[in-house]
Amino acid sequence: MGKGLGEGYVRINTIIGESMPHIETDTPDIFSRIISQEKKPVLPNHINIDPADVSKGLAKLVLTVVELLRELLERQAIRRIDSGTLTRKEINNLGTTFMKLAEKMEELKSQFGLKSEDLNIDLGPIGKLL
DSSP states (O other): OOTTSOTTOEEEOOSSOTTSOOEEESOHHHHHHHHHSOOOOSSOSOOOOOHHHHHHHHHHHHHHHHHHHHHHHHHHHHHHHHHTOSOHHHHHHHHHHHHHHHHHHHHHHHHTTOOGGGGSOBOGGGOBOO
């Protein structure tokens, strides 16, 4: 037993060699279960390197960033319209520009087989991006 570590304390020494760590625990049953559990690989055994998937993944990333920027610009434009700092012509130009951008985004999403929800990536505890 270890010195002053309480009843049931067990010292586990390795017999493989001195370079191995010396481990002390007061819960050897839990420690044994953890050590004996099969380790799951961090990376998959097979990585798909199909060029079509790479193109689609890159397109998804780029279109997600473009969609995020489009939404930010649209919100800024709405703020400027509401504040009255834009002329009628500037408002019309913004409307036309955003409509053309939306059409182009739909065309690109269709070309790469993506839907709008594909661009709304999950950020875990933060929630969805868009």
